Amino acid sequence: MIRFTQVHKRYPGGYQALKNVSFEIAAGEMVFLTGHSGAGKSTLLKLIAAIERPNLGSVLVNHQNVGALKERALPFLRRNLGIIFQDHKLLFDRNVFDNVMLPLQICGFDYRESHKRVRAALDKVGLLKREKSNPIALSGGEHQRLCIARAIVNRPTILLADEPTGNLDTEYAHEIMAIFKSFHQVGATVLISTHDESVLQNANGRVLVLKQGELQPVSVGLIQTQSQAQA
Amino acid sequence: MRHALAQNIGVLRRMFASPLVGVLNILVIGIALSLPAGMYVLLQNVQGWVAQLSSTPQVSLFLSMNAKTDDVDKLRKQLERHPAIDRIEFVARAQALEQLKQSTGLADVIGGLNQNPLPDAFIVYPKHGAVQALQALRDELAKLPQVELAQLDSAWAYKLEAMLKFGRMMALILASLLSLALVAITFNTIRLQILTQREEIEVAKLIGATNGFIRRPFLYFGALQGLFGGIIAWFTITISLLVLNYQLNALSQLYASQITLHSLSFGDSVTLLLFSMYLGWLGAWLSVTRHLSKIEAH
Numbered sequence: 001m002i003r004f005t006q007v008h009k010r011y012p013g014g015y016q017a018l019k020n021v022s023f024e025i026a027a028g029e030m031v032f033l034t035g036h037s038g039a040g041k042s043t044l045l046k047l048i049a050a051i052e053r054p055n056l057g058s059v060l061v062n063h064q065n066v067g068a069l070k071e072r073a074l075p076f077l078r079r080n081l082g083i084i085f086q087d088h089k090l091l092f093d094r095n096v097f098d099n100v101m102l103p104l105q106i107c108g109f110d111y112r113e114s115h116k117r118v119r120a121a122l123d124k125v126g127l128l129k130r131e132k133s134n135p136i137a138l139s140g141g142e143h144q145r146l147c148i149a150r151a152i153v154n155r156p157t158i159l160l161a162d163e164p165t166g167n168l169d170t171e172y173a174h175e176i177m178a179i180f181k182s183f184h185q186v187g188a189t190v191l192i193s194t195h196d197e198s199v200l201q202n203a204n205g206r207v208l209v210l211k212q213g214e215l216q217p218v219s220v221g222l223i224q225t226q227s228q229a230q231a
Numbered sequence: 232m233r234h235a236l237a238q239n240i241g242v243l244r245r246m247f248a249s250p251l252v253g254v255l256n257i258l259v260i261g262i263a264l265s266l267p268a269g270m271y272v273l274l275q276n277v278q279g280w281v282a283q284l285s286s287t288p289q290v291s292l293f294l295s296m297n298a299k300t301d302d303v304d305k306l307r308k309q310l311e312r313h314p315a316i317d318r319i320e321f322v323a324r325a326q327a328l329e330q331l332k333q334s335t336g337l338a339d340v341i342g343g344l345n346q347n348p349l350p351d352a353f354i355v356y357p358k359h360g361a362v363q364a365l366q367a368l369r370d371e372l373a374k375l376p377q378v379e380l381a382q383l384d385s386a387w388a389y390k391l392e393a394m395l396k397f398g399r400m401m402a403l404i405l406a407s408l409l410s411l412a413l414v415a416i417t418f419n420t421i422r423l424q425i426l427t428q429r430e431e432i433e434v435a436k437l438i439g440a441t442n443g444f445i446r447r448p449f450l451y452f453g454a455l456q457g458l459f460g461g462i463i464a465w466f467t468i469t470i471s472l473l474v475l476n477y478q479l480n481a482l483s484q485l486y487a488s489q490i491t492l493h494s495l496s497f498g499d500s501v502t503l504l505l506f507s508m509y510l511g512w513l514g515a516w517l518s519v520t521r522h523l524s525k526i527e528a529h
Contacts, residue, residue, distance in 0.1 A: 051437070072441075079439035089434045106440040150438070 001027040001158065001189045002048060007057035009043050009213075017043040019213040021057070025191060027157075030184040032203045033193040035210035041193040042086060044210065045160050048191070049081055050074055061158070079107055082151030082188075084161040088143050090135045096122070096146055097131040103154045121153040125179060141172040148179055159183055161192045170198055177202065256420055257456060260413050261463025264507055267406035268495070269468050274398050276492050281391055290369050292353040293380040302377045303351060309375065310353060315368050320354040327352060350379065362389055410510055413460065417453045417514025424449060425522045432526050442523060449519045450512055457511020461504040469494050 002025040009018040017040045025031050033041050046052040047059050050066045059066045061077065069077060091099055100121055104114040122128045125145035130138065135146060144164060151159060161180065165173035177199055184190045184205075194200065200207060209216040294303065303321070310319050322330075327349045332338045357368055365383055373381035425432065432445055472494045483490040495503065 049437070075436075075439045075441045075444075077439075078437065081439075083437065085437075089430075089437065091431055091434060093431070102435065103438045106435060106438060106444055 001025055001029070001062065002191070003058075003060040004044075004047075005058045005060075007047065007054045007059060009040070009047065009052060010055050017213055018047075018054075018210075021210075021213075021215050023208060023215060025189060027189055028184075028187050030180070030190040030205035031192070032200060032205055032207045033191060033210065034195055034200060034207060037195065038212075039210040040213040041195075041210055042162055043213075045083075045162050045191070045193055048158075048160060049083055050077055075106075079103075079154065080157055082154075082156035082159045084144075084147050084151050084159070084164050086162040086166065088147045090143060090146060090150075092134065092136050094134075095131065096127060096133050096135060096138070099135060099146060100149045100153050103150060107154055109154070117153055117155075118149075121149040124152065124182075125149045126175075141168050141176075144168060144172075144176060145179075148176065152183065157188060159188050159190045161190070161194075163194060163196075164192060165194060165196045165199055173199060174202075253456075256416060257459045257463060260416060260457065260460025260507070260511075261467060263409040263412055263416075264460055264464035264503070265467035265471075267402050267409055268464055268503055269471065270398070270402040270405065271499075272468055272472070272492070272495055274395060274402060277391075277398075278395055279493065280490075281395070288357065288365055289384045290355040290357065290365070290372060291380075291382045291384055292355060292372055292375075292378050293382070294351045294353075294377050295379040296350050298351060298377045306353070306375060306377055310355060310372075315358055315364070317356045317358045319356070322352045322354060324349045324351050410506075413457065413507070413510045414514040414517070417456060417511045418518040420456065421449050421453055421515045421518035422522055424452065425519065425526070429526060432523070436526070445523060446516075446519045450515050453515020453518075454508045454512040457514075458504060458508040460511065461507030464507065465495065465500055465503060 004021050004023050007018055007021045008016075010016045021040075021044065033044060035041055043052060047054055048061055048066065050069055054067045057067075062080065064077065066077060091102070097118055100118045101114060104117060109117070119128060119131070122131055125148050127138075127142060127145055127149060130142065135143065138146060148161075148164070151161075159180065164176055164180070168176065173196060180190055180192060181204075190205075192199075292306075294306070307319070307321065310316055324347050328341065328347050331349070332341050355368075355372065357365060359365075369381045369383045372378060435445055472492050476492050479490055479492060
């Protein structure tokens with residue numbers, strides 16, 4: 001589903017965010033991406049959505065070389081992805097319902113059907129009662145859940161989450177991880193970047209560790225065995 | 232379809248959220264458009280009068296006051312044989328006086344005269360309407376015996392026609408300049424709109440919006456702004472003409488004749504509105520094309 005082959009990413013100014021990163025994620029897999037802040041987690045997710053492009057190497061998503069996609073083709077790649085942004089990127093000039101409606105509007109989805117889907121997505125994240133509220137009136141955890149609802153509303157095959165539990169207390173974090181798990185169970189490929197220990201401890205999937213832009217194959221096994229030992 | 236409608240209405244509602252700015256923009260566009268369009272209307276009117284006054288060129292031959300009936304008959308035969316003349320019309324002095332009384336409202340003045348001051352006259356309709364041919368004919372006829380004066384009646388019409396051409400060219404230049412201004416106004420408005428909706432555009436791009444999807448409401452906005460500007464221009468012209476006609480009416484009553492300014496025809500009105508709409512759309516298109524590519528999500 002997602003394959004990185006010797007990917008290098010250097011930002012203008014010389015900062016080397018990713019060095020020689022290669023890995024593969026199969027369809028339907030749930031994978032965690034961890035590492036210190038600045039290790040390149042966000043960059044890696046951005047490469048998948050073609051928000052950034054690699055300097056070297058190839059990023060394949062659904063057998064498509066994302067790094068070489070034409071500008072015109074980008075929207076259609078992104079419609080297959082559900083992205084939960086670190087800074088949520090919610091729109092405060094419209095209510096909760098319309099925020100979730102946006103991806104369906106963009107795809108030109110059937111009007112009636114889209115209402116049902118928005119409600120279903122909001123129900124899934126527990127925000128159905130807040131559909132008329134402005135996002136500004138929501139708490140941090142609710143922002144996160146709203147962002148998830150928007151990401152899942154057009155039922156993407158791949159779900160990317162950048163620090164979805166950052167700044168949330170443990171209870172909220174568990175709720176949110178449960179939502180991701182339920183998505184994983186219905187067949188979505190899920191990639192979650194996190195540095196939250198409690199999330200990793202309960203992770204029932206592969207863990208990729210980034211350190212200064214490089215993938216650490218050894219510690220992957222380490223954490224896996226650790227979490228298996230705890231489980 | 233309903234999505235597109237909902238989306239566009241939503242965007243437009245946000246765009247018109249600051250009504251004062253929107254209204255001012257539309258007013259500027261409307262006034263800018265009404266200048267060349269108003270000039271065009273005035274020129275159309277003048278042209279209409281000219282056409283009414285002298286539809287075909289003619290040469291008037293005024294005979295000397297002491298011309299006898301024999302002389303007139305001789306002259307008539309001569310004119311009828313002339314190859315460059317289509318037909319002629321004879322206006323006897325008494326008849327001419329009668330016409331003058333009826334057409335200009337100077338009956339009182341004329342009634343006060345104790346002698347008819349008008350000569351007999353022939354009105355000559357030439358076969359060809361070219362200015363040079365007419366002048367040659369006039370010169371030739373002036374030399375005939377008993378002809379006191381040969382006057383080319385449409386000469387002034389040609390001069391006026393040339394002046395109208397000049398006026399039309401001026402209107403065209405004005406229209407071009409102000410159209411450019413309209414495009415520039417829309418360009419700038421849309422640029423500001425894009426800046427204020429930057430966040431929304433960024434998010435929309437991130438979740439798979441095509442450029443067409445993002446561009447569409449801005450194009451609609453530009454076209455609508457242009458259309459409203461066109462409507463303002465139409466009303467400006469129509470109302471101005473109403474006021475002018477009111478004054479003109481009083482004036483023309485003094486001269487005992489009827490002059491009115493006609494407003495834009497239906498076809499011209501539609502053209503004005505479509506053109507202003509197109510200019511607004513064009514300004515928006517230029518602006519969106521230029522500014523949208525700069526917004527890339529990070």
